[in-house]
Amino acid sequence: MALTQSNPTAGPAPAGLKRVFNFNPGPAVLPLEVLQTVQAELLNYRNTGMSVLEISHRSPEYDDINNSVTALMKELMGLGDNYKVIFIGGGASTQFSMVPMNFLHSGKTAAYTDTGSWAAKAIKEAQKCGNVVVAASSKGSKYDHIPKLDEIKYPADAAYLHITTNNTIYGTQMHWFPETGNVPLVADMSSDFLSRKLDFTKYSLIYAGAQKNIGPAGATAVIIRDDLLATAQEENLPTMLKYRIHVEKESLYNTPPVFAVYIVKLVLEWIKKNGGLAAVEKTNFAKKERIYQMVDLYPDFYRGTVNGDSRSWMNLTFRLPSEELEKKFVSEAKAAGFIGLKGHRDVGGIRVSLYNAMTLDGATQLAEFMERFKRAN
C-alpha cells in the first residue's frame, strides 16, 4: 500500500504545520494549497489593499470571482449556455423548499425517491406545497440500498422527479440514474457534487451545499436549465425564494456570501488543475477502494451497513462487533491523527467521509490503521 506518491492531489504540509486527516462528513477538509492561497492573500487581495472579506460584491474583483466560478463550474460539468449557475445562502435545506415553491404547480404532482434522512426532509418540505408521491423508497430496510431503476415509479406528467444522489448519513450513493424524458430531473447532490463524471445535461436542476466537496459552509450552488426556469411559478413567493431573481441578477440580488464563493472558485481551479472530474473520479475511486478492501477482507470485523452495489464513495459506513470496539476505534484513530470517524447517531458505528480534498495518502494511511486495529483486537 505504498501508494502515497501517486496521489496527484496530495500536498505536503509545510514543516511544523500540524494537519490531521479530517474525515468529517461536512463541513470537511479543503485542499491545503487552497487554504494556503486564502491565507497568503487574506490581508491584501490582489493588491486592492483590502481583504476579500472586505471587498464590495459590486466591485470588479468580485465580478471576476463570480464570473470565473460560474464559467469554471459549467466547464467542469460540460454544460452549455442553457444552464445557469447561482450561489445562494441557506443551505440545501432551503432548496428543499425552493424547488417545490417554484416548480410544484397547483394540480401537479412531484415525485421523490426516499433514500435517506435528507431525502425524507426534502419530501416533507414539498408536501407543504402540494401533491407528492414517493417514487421509490428504501426506508423499509433502514435506507441500506438505492432502489433499482425499475422500482422508480412516477406519473408521466410529474412536475419533476427529485433524487438524492448520495446519502451522507446512511452511506449509499446512486450509481444508476433514471432516464426521465420529459419529466424534469432534479437532484440534491450536496454530498457528492463534482466528485465524479456524470452526464449533467440530463438534469434540469442540481443543488449542493458547498461544504463537502467544493468549499466551506455558507454557500449553496444551484445549477438550473433555462427550460425549467421558464416554468417557475412566482406569485406571492418571497423574492429571496425565486430562482428567476437570482439568475437574472447573477446571484447579486442581495449581498452574496462573498468569501465562501471565493473559496469555491479556488477549489474549482484546483480541480481543473488536477485534471477535472475524470481525474477527481479516478482518485476518489482509489480512495474508496482502500477502505472497502478492509471491509471486504475482514467482513466479520468491519461490517458494512449497506448493499454492495449501493456503497457510497463519499461516506463509507460500517459497524464493528461491539459498540465498545467502535468507541475504541474512534478514540485510537483520533490519537493517530484520523478525526471525524464517528458514525451518525441514526446509524451508529463508523463513517469515513472521503470528499475530494481528502488525499489518497489519507485514505491509504487510514486503511493501514484499520488493518493494524483489526489485528490488535
Added chain:
Amino acid sequence: MALTQSNPTAGPAPAGLKRVFNFNPGPAVLPLEVLQTVQAELLNYRNTGMSVLEISHRSPEYDDINNSVTALMKELMGLGDNYKVIFIGGGASTQFSMVPMNFLHSGKTAAYTDTGSWAAKAIKEAQKCGNVVVAASSKGSKYDHIPKLDEIKYPADAAYLHITTNNTIYGTQMHWFPETGNVPLVADMSSDFLSRKLDFTKYSLIYAGAQKNIGPAGATAVIIRDDLLATAQEENLPTMLKYRIHVEKESLYNTPPVFAVYIVKLVLEWIKKNGGLAAVEKTNFAKKERIYQMVDLYPDFYRGTVNGDSRSWMNLTFRLPSEELEKKFVSEAKAAGFIGLKGHRDVGGIRVSLYNAMTLDGATQLAEFMERFKRAN
C-alpha cells in the same frame, strides 16, 4: 486635526502591507487585528490540525464559537435570558419575509415606517403575507429625513411596528425611537447594528446582516425576545423560515455559515476589548463629526442631501456642485487611498460609510482630503 493618536481602534499596518481606507457601504472594512488573527490561525485552528473553514459545526470548537458569540452579543447589548441570538444565511432580505411569515397573523395588520429603499422592500415582502399599513413615510421628499415620532401612526393592535434604523442608500438614521407599548417593535438594524448604545430591551426582534458593522457577508444576526417568539405562526411554513426552529436548535438546525460566525465572534471580542458600545459610539461620533464639519464648513460645495437632524453616522451623503466634480472627487480620493466613496445610483454624489472598523484616523484623513479638494476646485 492631529487626532490620529487618540483613536483607540486604529491598528498600525505591518511594514510593507498595503491597506487602503475602505469606505464601502458593505461588505465593508474589518478591524485589521481581526484579519490578522484570522490569517494567523487559518491553517490550524487552536491546534486542531484543521482550518476553521474545515471544522464540523457539531465539534466542541464550533460549540465554543457559537456559545461565545451569542453570550458576547447579549452582553454588549445588555440583554437577559428572555432574548435569543441566532445566525442564519440569506441576508436581511430573507428577514423581510421571515418577519411577516412568522408574525403577521391572519386578520392582523403590520405597520412599517417607509424611510428608504430597504424599508420599501421590507414592506413589499410583508404585503405578500397580509395587511400592511405604512405608519410614516419620507418617500415624498426622496427619503431625506426620518419622520418625527408624532407622525408615526399605527393601529393599537398592530401585529408589530417595523422600523429601519439606518438607511444606507439615503444617508439617514433614526435618532429618536417610538415607544410602542404592547405593540412589538421590530427593527432592521443592518447598517447601524452595534454602532451605538441603545436600549435594546425595547425591541422584540432585531435583525442585521453582518457585513457592515460586525463581520463579513454570509451571516445574518437575529435577536428575538421570547414573548414574541411564542406567538409565531408556523403552519406550512418552510422549516428554514421558522424562527422557532433556529432558536431551539441554537442556529444548528442545518449547517450554519461557520466561518462568518467565527469572524463575528472575533469582531465582538474586539468591540468588547475596546470598551463596548459606549466606546464604539464615542469613536463613531468623532468620526462622523470630522466629515460633517467639512459639509457644514463648505455647504455650497459639499451639499448635504438630508435634513440635519436625520443625518446618519454610518452613511454620510452629499453632492458636489456638478457631476463632473463628483467624478473627480471619487477618482482623486481613490488615487489618495480612499475607496468606496461613490454614492448609490438612486442618490448620486458621494457616500462616506463609517462603520465600526473604519478608524478615526481614516475619517480624519478623508476630512483633510475634502478640505484640500475644496480649496483646489
